[in-house]
Amino acid sequence: MTHRIPPGTRDILPTEMRELRRLQGALSAVFERYGYGEVATPTIEYDEVLARGDERGAPVAYRFFDSDGGLLALRTDMTVPIARLVATRLAATDPPFRLSYFANAYRAVRPQRGQMGEFAQAGVELVGAEAPDGTAEVVEVLSAALDAAGLTRAVIGLGDADLYRQLLAELDVSGERLDRILELLAAHDLVGLEREVDALGLDARARETLLRLPNLRGGAEVLEEAHELGGAAVERATQRLAATYAALSDRGVAGRINLDLGLLRDLGYYTGAILEVYDPAVGHVLGGGGRYDELVGRFGRSLPAAGFALYLERVHIAQAEEERLGSREEAPA
Amino acid sequence: MRLGTVSGTRARGDGPLKLAVPRGALLEGTLDLLDRIGVDTAQVRSESRALVFDTDDVVLVTMRPSDVPTYVEAGAADVGITGKDVLMEQSERIVYELLDLGYGECRMVLAARRGDDALAEAEQRLGAMRIATKYPRAAERHFQESGRRAEVIEVKGSVELAPLVGLADGIVDLVDTGRTLAENQLEVREEIATCTARLVANRVAHKLRAAEVDELANRMREAAR
Secondary structure (H helix, E strand, C coil), rough: CCCCCCCCCCCHHHHHHHHHHHHHHHHHHHHHHCEEEEECCCCCEHHHHHHHHCCCCCCCCCECCCCCCCEEEEEECCHHHHHHHHHHHCCCCCCEEEEEEEEEEEEEHHHHHHHCCCCCCCCCECCCCCCCHHHHHHHHHHHHHHHHHHCCCCEEEECCCCHHHHHHHHHCCCHHHHHHHHHHHHHHHHHHHHHHHHHHCCCCCHHHHHHHHHCCCECCCCHHHHHHHCHHHHHHHHHHHHEEEEEEHHCCCHHHHHEECCCCCCCCCCCEEEEECCCCCCCCCCEEEECCCCCHHHHHHCCCCCEEEHHHHHHHHHHHHHHHHHHHHHHCC | CCEEECCCCCCCCCCCCEEEEHHHHHHHHHHHHCCCCCCCCCCHHHCCCCEEECCCEEEEEEEEEHHHHHHHHHCCCEEEEEHHHHHHHCCCCCCEEEECCCCCCCCEEEEEEEEHHHHHHHHHHHCCCCEEEEEHHHHHHHHHHCCCCCEEEEECCCCCCCHHHCCCCCCEEEECCCCCHCCCCCCEEEEEEECCEEECHHHHHHHHHHHHHHHHHHHHHHHHC
């Protein structure tokens, strides 16, 4: 007889667990070195707490009632619970807060595509530090964490969450058209985007800006190219990115940054800088993050903040792939 | 081995870009396009049994068109070519759609028996149409978006059969010339989409191998005009 486990969950056996713990230990040492103390929060939260943090965010996988009829949900990430924590338990303490975590989170996904409904995240949150310096510190910790995991080829994508909303507002695009264009940008459907942009009847310059921006990615030259496109919204985003990039150069981590004006994150609470993590050995995103200057305010304490989360299992897969590629290169031809 | 350089970031020593090439109806148009951008396709045209072909500038990996999004999403192929119909049906796959290549044009349509009102009657009297298709998700979405309810029946073989023997009131399928429909006494009732070949890219490859992906896309854009 088979006793099933819920779709999107899995058991972990000792060999894998040992490697995951080793990875976790390496990351934990980096977080501690930068002064990020580890916290834990309940796996279950009141549904209204999660919704307050992120109304158009990650889909909740499991909801249930407690004995008093309160609606509970399994957390979809650690950023919202930590925002709650900072605004409540730490209300009497002065910022900045440097917090780290290793925790499982839960999201509604289609498990047949190999996505997990339950997954382990490792991350940090820096609450009470403004852009660009706070952002740069978080990226520096992320970069050190990737090195500690042995992913020395990993790249950090850096984009701007406010760019397209501000640009489209400047171009007077609103309502359904706006949603449609944001959806196409998020899916990176450039063919559909061109069709939709043509239907707007914009002038040639605005059209070129909207169609070229999603393709601008690479090193510092990207900022120059964006600047040439012009327009107030693009200029503001470019300035924000340039300031972050300069702060990253000061910290010596600009070398692994891929500036990306086509970057969009799926969570609703981001403002300003957004991050994604890639490794050339795997086709999936290993983690992400960014600034969320308004999130803690939704819990009643207005503080600027930034953070990142790595998907522990995906980082582990990347380690294994890098190891495999490395041993292949070392082997005699 | 050729080293791809990523502007501003780092070199990656993983060889040339891998391009997923669709076998079947799109193969001929794809090989013609590759010839026009200077990729040597002689091997693909001759050895039909092999699946992977090294050329001077890209590695060609041949597969069923419906497998292209799977390979590209996973990064097993960096870029790929497939039909818009496949992308519509597998819209949950995360691949970047970079370019409309123009060839392989066909229409996704709703068709029903000529001179027969089964479709409208089913909708009005029974509240739902029975639709046979090889594209259940694209069909479902089309009816949802137009506020109608359809019972979508997935079939694998000749879809035209379904309304002839009463399995369905209508079909959602791809038509090229429309001859197969006509031969089976079917006619087009609604156009859902025009489908052509598209260039897609893996999300990570699009970012980490930006210069190579853009260069390939630009060559294809020029040649597809």
